[in-house]
Amino acid sequence: MTTRWRRAAGISLVLASTAWQADALAQDGRAALERYVASHQRAIVLELVDLVSIPNTAADSDNIRRNAALLRDMLRRRSFTTEILETDSNPLVWGELRVPGATRTLLIWAHYDGQPVDPKAWRQANPFNPVLRAGRLEDGAKELSGLRSLDKFDPNWRLYARSASDDKAPIVALLAAVDALKASGMALSSNVRVVLDGEAGAGGLAAAFPKYRDKLTANVMLLLEGPAHPSGRPTIAFGVRGYLAMDVTVYGPKVAVNSGNYGNWVPNPALGLARLLASMKDDEGRVLVDGFYDGVGTLTAEEQAMLAAVPDEPASLMKLFGIAAPVRSDLSLQQALQLPALNIRALSSGVIGGDATLVIPDRATALLEVRLVKETPAKAMADKLMAHIGAQGYHIVHSEPDDDTRSRYPHIAKVVLRGTAGAGWRTPPLAPEAQMVTAAVTRMLGEPPVLIRTMGQRVNMAPFIEAMGAPAIVLPTVNFDNNQTAENENLRLGHLFTGILTLAAVLTM
Amino acid sequence: MTTRWRRAAGISLVLASTAWQADALAQDGRAALERYVASHQRAIVLELVDLVSIPNTAADSDNIRRNAALLRDMLRRRSFTTEILETDSNPLVWGELRVPGATRTLLIWAHYDGQPVDPKAWRQANPFNPVLRAGRLEDGAKELSGLRSLDKFDPNWRLYARSASDDKAPIVALLAAVDALKASGMALSSNVRVVLDGEAGAGGLAAAFPKYRDKLTANVMLLLEGPAHPSGRPTIAFGVRGYLAMDVTVYGPKVAVNSGNYGNWVPNPALGLARLLASMKDDEGRVLVDGFYDGVGTLTAEEQAMLAAVPDEPASLMKLFGIAAPVRSDLSLQQALQLPALNIRALSSGVIGGDATLVIPDRATALLEVRLVKETPAKAMADKLMAHIGAQGYHIVHSEPDDDTRSRYPHIAKVVLRGTAGAGWRTPPLAPEAQMVTAAVTRMLGEPPVLIRTMGQRVNMAPFIEAMGAPAIVLPTVNFDNNQTAENENLRLGHLFTGILTLAAVLTM
Structure with a gap:
């Protein structure tokens, strides 16, 4: 493997000289x-x-x-x-x-x-x-x-x-x-x-x-x-990269209630969701879901060299995107792509804008996705995410919670997997x-x-x-x-x- | 004050007996x-x-x-x-x-x-x-x-x-x-x-x-x-209770970017917002914004007695609302109403539902509100919330950040106060x-x-x-x-x- 990767890292130079030999x-x-x-x-x-x-x-x-x-x-x-x-x-x-x-x-x-x-x-x-x-x-x-x-x-x-x-x-x-x-x-x-x-x-x-x-x-x-x-x-x-997505819904009152009458007493699902999502990453942007990076392994020096040979220009990208720093200061873009990524694609709770009514919303939903790599199969990753949600104290359901469920569990999360999960894949760069x-x-x-x-x-x-x-x-x-x-x-x-x-x-x- | 409150706590009994004396x-x-x-x-x-x-x-x-x-x-x-x-x-x-x-x-x-x-x-x-x-x-x-x-x-x-x-x-x-x-x-x-x-x-x-x-x-x-x-x-x-509201927007890339290409590298504003909101309360539902409860003071035994005389039925309310427990186990509903409350009224980022596109969103917004009490003026409370946001590492702006601002600050929050703040007020219950x-x-x-x-x-x-x-x-x-x-x-x-x-x-x- 090391030999193959050394060759992979060198391939562009060898081929470049072939090309330049006119x-x-x-x-x-x-x-x-x-x-x-x-x-x-x-x-x-x-x-x-x-x-x-x-x-x-x-x-x-x-x-x-x-x-x-x-x-x-x-x-x-x-x-x-x-x-x-x-x-x-x-x-x-x-x-x-x-x-x-x-x-x-x-x-x-x-x-x-x-x-x-x-x-x-x-x-x-x-x-x-x-x-x-x-x-x-x-x-x-x-x-x-x-x-x-x-x-x-x-x-x-x-x-x-x-x-x-x-x-x-x-x-x-x-x-x-x-x-x-x-x-x-x-x-x-x-x-x-x-x-x-x-x-x-x-x-x-x-x-x-x-x-x-x-x-x-x-x-x-x-x-x-x-x-x-x-x-x-x-x-x-x-x-x-592969891909999986799930909608995660956290529940508040069955019907939105006035926040003046019940603020401090009826749980706010948007805050619950925020806390749940915040629990998923540390201050440096590393995912805290147990086993999230399992199987990925450390890249060899040769693999790192192949990634380093990609002429990315982080400063230009940051300027283009209007960001002052990448989310993980320890990873180049190519290194970041070798790891599965946890992304929040959408958030929704209540109604932003206009004269929104003054309520504690009845629910808050996040559309979570994981960009998988070859080493992290979709099913196992979905299970790990659900285990993390459970470990934060949530009772997980897959359809609307009924009254009995609501009365028994103070923290309920509905998790609905989207049907579009797909595995990551890779052909060895040194295959003939x-x-x-x-x-x-x-x-x-x-x-x-x-x-x-x-x-x-x-x-x-x-x-x-x-x-x-x-x-x-x-x-x-x-x-x-x-x-x-x-x-x-x-x-x-x-x-x-x-x-x-x-x-x-x-x-x- | 103690005497007045003792009289307040007793007033309903005195008046009740007057009424029952036909x-x-x-x-x-x-x-x-x-x-x-x-x-x-x-x-x-x-x-x-x-x-x-x-x-x-x-x-x-x-x-x-x-x-x-x-x-x-x-x-x-x-x-x-x-x-x-x-x-x-x-x-x-x-x-x-x-x-x-x-x-x-x-x-x-x-x-x-x-x-x-x-x-x-x-x-x-x-x-x-x-x-x-x-x-x-x-x-x-x-x-x-x-x-x-x-x-x-x-x-x-x-x-x-x-x-x-x-x-x-x-x-x-x-x-x-x-x-x-x-x-x-x-x-x-x-x-x-x-x-x-x-x-x-x-x-x-x-x-x-x-x-x-x-x-x-x-x-x-x-x-x-x-x-x-x-x-x-x-x-x-x-x-x-009084009331103040603010829209808080956290920024990601200037334009939503593909999460496959840039996940782990371009910051996700929805996660940033979740972490910011999560920082505002502890596990027991107490607000962690510095000075949030300033001025409220501890209620005397007489004041607590007046609150306790209110015939709330928490079990019925919980059943009605479909919640298993109130957000703060240490407060009755009446006690909860004597404190300012921090509420997330709405969340928005990207698009939930349907075939949402596969992106890291460009921004995430929360509509935050505080239900004030007489002791917590609106202006001071808004300042405390902004100080908290700043203390989480955010550079606060009040309009869309320009390119220079984006390039200088890794964490930017736009805070826009809504124009409808109002003070809480109270007439002494023992006024003639x-x-x-x-x-x-x-x-x-x-x-x-x-x-x-x-x-x-x-x-x-x-x-x-x-x-x-x-x-x-x-x-x-x-x-x-x-x-x-x-x-x-x-x-x-x-x-x-x-x-x-x-x-x-x-x-x-």
Whole structure:
């Protein structure tokens, strides 16, 4: 293990020198591809514009079908054999391009559904009516008119729309890479299978695997997902965090009561919840839930070196986020990502704002989540959280407490697990397939990629990856500041264009 | 002081024996009034029904004017001299009934505006379309049809409407008392001034006092407000809690960020807020804010005896509220009311429910309130809370923090005081006017009233009472479980009918 990790830590240097030794063929190829992209910006961007113009909230079945139909057409135009594969969840769009003589098959995964939208929170009228801006909205960048009539697009311009980054841009980049390679006379080196998921993380794909096994097996799986490193360098990730969420509700009086009449006497559930949540972390931000970090172990010096090689710029990030210090002064960002994280995603009790009535609320709820790592399975972690809540004196229920329960327990917490838990996973960074991808991207892009041991972005694919059996590697190509889980999602166009080269690299490796 | 308090503790027994020595005149008077009420239930209830049918949210100026016009008519029908008195806030409805030979003037205050409504939360279609039920909604009581055609009303029936209890029922009870006394040939003993406030607690009345001094002075002020004791016994209160509120916002990243990518590194404001709030109380529910209880002092044995004489039934209350134990095991409810109380009225961060996005929220806000007592002025208390927040390591701001502030302080709390703070106040329970009211109610109702040293209900009248200069005494007549600050406000009709006798008592004392 130590040897493997020493090699992992060294890989970028070795490959970098290979690249800098001027692989003339690769440089020629890259130049041809860049010329193609430069002269086809309009077609590439407009294909994405058309794609993000179709709403893609997972629950919106009609529009999901419209997305699937367009995606199938897009694949067909590149001569893919295509099929819509039905699942228990939204349909998969499947395509295959067989390459004469190829002995290797890639399975390239992306998802075409998008995060839920709260249109009121967006700065544009409609998250599915894309807006081009001359930079970041947060920097005051103005909207650019005439999106459909432009021929050239500055790499710093941004397209604002739901799924612009997550995850439609990588799909468009993949197909543009196929086009660019063909136009440049460069052959694909592998058979390519594409599977576009209509409900990322919902498990429809994993459940459907036995049925579609012959269409979904491959030697390497590539996941097009998540943000590239903020440095702007190409990025490869070998694992991702998993995820679990639970709603925790603490109870006060059955009906909100006047705080003047009963303050100091009727328990306040918001304070109870605050105390419960406060019990979960120490002053230094370490989680106090018993066993929370079990299994993670200490990283070796070699592992630490791999993390240290990631060119994070904490000062820039802190400035961007408007924070004076990270939550844990003892961890770099990459170190922080190797550990499970406890996050409070939402709090709610009573009504803030306006002339809220003067009450002790009847309940207070927190939406708690844990970002898991490979070493911390979801079920065990949920049990540990519940054990912690119990250890704070709470009687745990899983539905509304009845009168008898209320009369017996002074502290009641309702814990409802959300159905979306997913395991973290990781492919060894020195697996041959991992090295092959790293080498191909290094060669094509002319610089060593940033190698990420554990990516923060949720890619809830552990069940499918396990069933499918091939090593899985993530190719994140979009800008890190894309707001993909919030309002005003956006794509920096330079990342779209560079992403095409990254994908061309793996198609020809 | 000790002597006065010993007398206070003894007063109910002395007066009770006076009453039981069969004040024949009072018993005859009471019987006549009871007959009047029994035979006029329909008119009394329908007058209230008409009054609560006019919406009375303080901000709804047009309807506030309609309320004022109806109230003025109602006073005129009882031969009051009336006037609408304009203030900086909503108008006052003023009326005066001069009594030949009277040497004392009562100023009777009530308010005709109601708490804000959230119609969706109500079980009836419209909070201003009253519904009669055969009991408590929470006990499954059904709606009774034909409200306007009924002649008899069971005392356990309830009228559901905004302001049914707070504060329109006492106004109707007062006027019914005037009618009943007249019909029974019983003379008023005092000149009566009535002032009906269009925005309780907003300070319009206090600010207008200098202008209307000649209409608003009196020897005794009676406030018709708040719930009678749950025991069902007549109730007199000599003081009330005050009130202050502040929004406290703790900051995370400038824009919500993905918790997978940044969990363990970007601070979570919801956890920060939870820790801050948790720091404010100890395990036994005592407030840890430095100086929070300053000035309150220890109650003497006599004072404790007065509190102990209140026939609270903690077991019944706990059952009603569905709580297993009070928040402070060392305090009775009456003891709890003598202390300032720290309450969290609302919490908000991110979005609970649905498919909330996967983020570290940008901020978390608590609506904190303190229920003050006479000994704890609002300004000093707000300063103490802010000092506590500062002592937890927070840099306090009063508007959104700018980039420079964010970069300098790892913990930032925005504190915004709400404009509605009000002082607690108290009239000495052994003041002659207090004794006179207590004796009159005891005589009329035939049982000693419950004497409340400090009532929880907010009656934000300290500035007016101070300016006006006469002792102020609260006569709470409505049922305690009236939901007056929440949805489904209701009035138990038996309390309306008994309230008429209570008011007749003070009109003839």
